[in-house]
Amino acid sequence: MRSFPTSRAYRGRQKTGGSGVSAQTLSPQKPGFAEVAVGCLPVGRSGRSMIKVYARAGAVRKSPASRTNSTIPRAKTTSRQGKTPPVVKFPDAMRIFILGAGATGSLLAQLLDRQDHHVWCGDRDPERARRFLGKKSPIAIAQVNARNLRGIVRAAKGCQLLINASASVFNEIVMRAALRLRSHYLDLSSHLTRNPFHAEQFRYAKKFEVKNRAAIINAGAAPGLTNLLVKRAADLCDEVLSAQIRIYESSESDDPISQWSPVVSFDEAVSHPRIYRDGKFKLAKRFSEIEKFRFIDPVGAARVVLAAQDEVATLPRFIPMHDRRQ
Helix, strand or coil, rough: CCCCCCCCCCEEEEEECCEEEECCCCCCCCEEEEEEEEEEECCCCCCEEEEEEEECCCCCCHHHHHHHCCCCCCCCCCCCCCCCCCCCCCCCCEEEECCCCHHHHHHHHHHHHCCCCCEEEEEHHHHHHHHHHCCCCCEEEEEECCHHHHHHHHCCCCCCCEEEEECCHHHHHHHHHHHCCCCCCCCCCCCCCCCCCCCCCHHHHHHHHHCCCEEECCCCCCCCCHHHHHHHHHCCCCCEEEEEEEEEECCCCCCCCCCCCCCCCCCHHCCCCCCCCEEEEEEEECCCCCEEECCCCCCCEEECCCCCHHHCHHHHHCCCCCCCCC
């Protein structure tokens, strides 16, 4: 869910995604609920973000004796033939190519470089990418158009991991490039144009499995971190009725601004929100189901509305939801 303040400063956006989304505010004090909350302050810029996830249990939380350990268990994944896919091993230091060296891709590149990985980037505008990375950065940048499959393969030749930090509309092109390179793959979100309720990346799952390569999708903050928080909360419950996500983001400006790609931000604003209720996927009205939700301090109460989120297209496929509302 997202909020749109009426004051002159364009400050907040809150969004809801996940399965069984409802306009009802959930109280973590009620029995039968597991809560996971994360708050952070971005370094070097004004603003704040907060993610709050609830998984509603059908009975009570799992007892300590019923848990094998306190860590997040591995997801039970099987291939279409019902066999467990082979384990993919990663070296300590990898050769990593990042397509898209904007605000997100450049930060990823710098973090991975500090961890002693060999990193280089590709971007359609190398000069702009260099400004993001810094003039003194040793990370190389190649001019690459994300629409050009052969160009991506040439620029990323020799990489062990291809990170797609470009717009999600290029997901399938970049996945095909990773398959040609026989590299692992990671992206940040789904485009959901073929089917608004089914991530397009799933079409390539079998191909990556055959090559014994990992493909990690929706590995951003939302989606990404939100999915992991829902999984963690679900593991604390005996039964999950619904998963409800509330995200708060705040920035201040006299003019409308975007904290990430303006194109992606606009696309999300004009798209119909996806919801999953009563065992069915549905499209809801934009900015509907207004509710007043109380985030943990220092945010407090804020108005939230439905917004298009990718989590709805993935969570119900991996976490059984048993919402019995009529």
